[in-house]
Amino acid sequence: MAGGKETPRQKMIGIMYLVLMAMLALNVSNTVLDAFKTVRDGLETSNENMNDRLKFIMTLFKNYYDNAPKKAEVNYNKAQEAKKIGDGLVAEIEKLKQELITETDGLDDNGDLKKRDDLGISHKELVEEKKADVLQGKINEAAKKLASLIGQTPKAIGLELQWPKTNKSTGTQQSWADYNFGEGKPLTSTITLLSKFQNDAKNAEAYVINKLYQETTGGGVVDSYRAVAVAKSSYILAGQTYEADVFLTAGSSNIQIDAKVNGSLLPNVGGVGKYKSGGTKEGVYKWTGTVSFKDPTSGEIKSFTTDPIEYQVARPSAVVSPDKMNVFYMGVANPVSVSAPGIAKEKLRVNVSGGSISGANGNYVVRVTGGSEATVTVSAEIEKGKTQVLGATKFRVKKVPDPIATFANKVSGRVALSTIKSTNRLEAELKDFDFDLKFTVTKFTVVFGKYRQDPIIMQSSDGSFTSDIKRIMGSLAAGDIVTFQNIEAYGEDKTTRKLENVVSVSAN
Structure with missing residues (x-):
């Protein structure tokens, strides 16, 4: 089964299957049998993902139909028919798979076939009893019906059955059933191949429904997904709570968006507005973004605004501590500069033991009158109602030297x-x-x-x-x-x- 619309993933799966079959011909045993299960698991996961995607697209189609029934009725009904055909074919193949699995004592504790190396069951059930011929007819029938819904061919939708009509080893003619399920094919390869046919059917179904949706709406089909994490802040202190929203976004390459920040249009890269702002001045800044697009259903321009986003610009700094020079002198005004990366200076609280302190906004004066040591402690309200000590620095207290x-x-x-x-x-x-x-x-x-x-x-x-x-x-x-x-x-x-x-x- 192949066609001009095969995805790279489908092509890869087909190549892997052919390689595994060639390795079997060389009598490679358990390693290859294990590999068949790996490929089969990947196909079944792909089928599950495709089911989720089809459900989502059909939900969009239904919403469009509810808003514009006259415009969407014909193609929406065709999409429902496509889903019925595709799901029906997948169910027929699944029924055949389960018959083979049951016939060979089912699965083991690892989820693999108990008789995965059985070389006779596939030929007996599918070739001798003509079940493969029946399956071939159902695939061809489903392919023609699906293709006709959008005026294309089975090959165009990727559901045309193709195989070499002549056996290269014997020079004799071979049927589709003999080519895929002939003598010497282990059970595990047959089950894997049937999973591949299911995958081809789901892809053809999705292709047809997407075409119908695009034809109806003029585009707007969801064809891209992106996991997004938005943090409230990319900078936190020990003791603070890191918070972020993690969610999935869906988009369409056929819908043009206009993204703006503070009224300025942003460059669009792959459907994503790119915002940049130079950090030229220290401080806390807030901004909101707006995304606008033309609704393919109503033709109206719709806009959505982001929640306010906050960021802080801080001056690049390095802290150098003179361990032998941390001294306060008695009787004089000792100037002290205090800052904490990520916290506005006006939010700092500075105290000193063994003396007094005055000042604000990062600039302070410490006076000491005696003793041998003083400690400057810096704290801040890092969250509403929660104050935390950011650090404490000890200073030696000395008398001013004699003149x-x-x-x-x-x-x-x-x-x-x-x-x-x-x-x-x-x-x-x-x-x-x-x-x-x-x-x-x-x-x-x-x-x-x-x-x-x-x-x-x-x-x-x-x-x-x-x-x-x-x-x-x-x-x-x-x-x-x-x-x-x-x-x-x-x-x-x-x-x-x-x-x-x-x-x-x-x-x-």
Whole structure:
């Protein structure tokens, strides 16, 4: 049985059957017998799928008929007749299969034929008792009836019986029955071949009904299926629930659709609108799509709108954690930036133990006053009514380092005499520190070393140069030495520091 309308699957099945028969001729045993069952199972699954497809198409045809009975009546009745013919032929073949299976003790526990290697039953029942001739007549009759419904030939619908009329081995004429069910054919090959004839009948039936439906509606027959999964979000956090809708869509290559998003027409690829949007700005975005088509039944334009779809654009980021530098300094404003991929910054909740925190929308300031450690904890409402901790980071708490005292921007060395005389303050600076924290010198002792004179020692209790200190400064000569020690400073972190360094400069 072959025809110009054979599908690739039908051709493959036919080739596999011929290969298995050739292997049998070489006396290949159980492996080939197992292979026949595999092919037969595939054919029966294909037949079941085709039944589902035919039910669906007939439902569409019935709906069309209900809406336009005058237009559809003739072809709908033909489709019902086609279904009756096809189903009747399949039932006749199934009856013959069951007779052979019953005659040979049925099936085993694995669903295979108990006497699958029986080489005599097929020839006896089908050739000698002429049952194959009867089957041949029924197939030919069904093929002519089905083809006539759409004005075509049995070959055109893929249900014409073809076989080599001459046996190549003997050179004698052979019937269709001898070719398919002659001596030496095992039972398993016969049952498999009968399943193939059933598959051919279902395909011919579907071909005829599709043609009638297309002729009636001008197209619109369902000829494609697609499994679709739509997730509410492609990004979730641990603790959140991943949700998706999984369903089957059916379409027709004969129906042109217009898919739009926010009023803009989308490119159509294989009946699917392709939407793309550039993520140029961070934030949460929503969109809805509309699909429109011309109803082949009524001629009206129908439109369907999707549920709102949401997506979030986030800035690409990488997190680098300096494990040895996670430090909060006491008494200063420690800036902290907080973000969580997939969650809007305004939904974050940030807390700190061992200190206080202020700020919003990802930018915060932490202040600590003591202790050795502080922990920043970030949480968010990941679902309505459900708040989850996203993470916690520990920071060491340290005191701001002591400043360095300088005089005329120097800790030691030579300073121009004129600069010494014009400088009237001792400074305290934080060198190479990231925070702009200021310190003021509040106390010091100064020692003046003049050439061949005893040291002159003076003190300042408020950090300023007293009139006596200024007077001595003004009397210095080249080579004299000025030394500051016992220096104390007060900082904006509200701490007083006793500085360890000594400042010593000589007049130049």
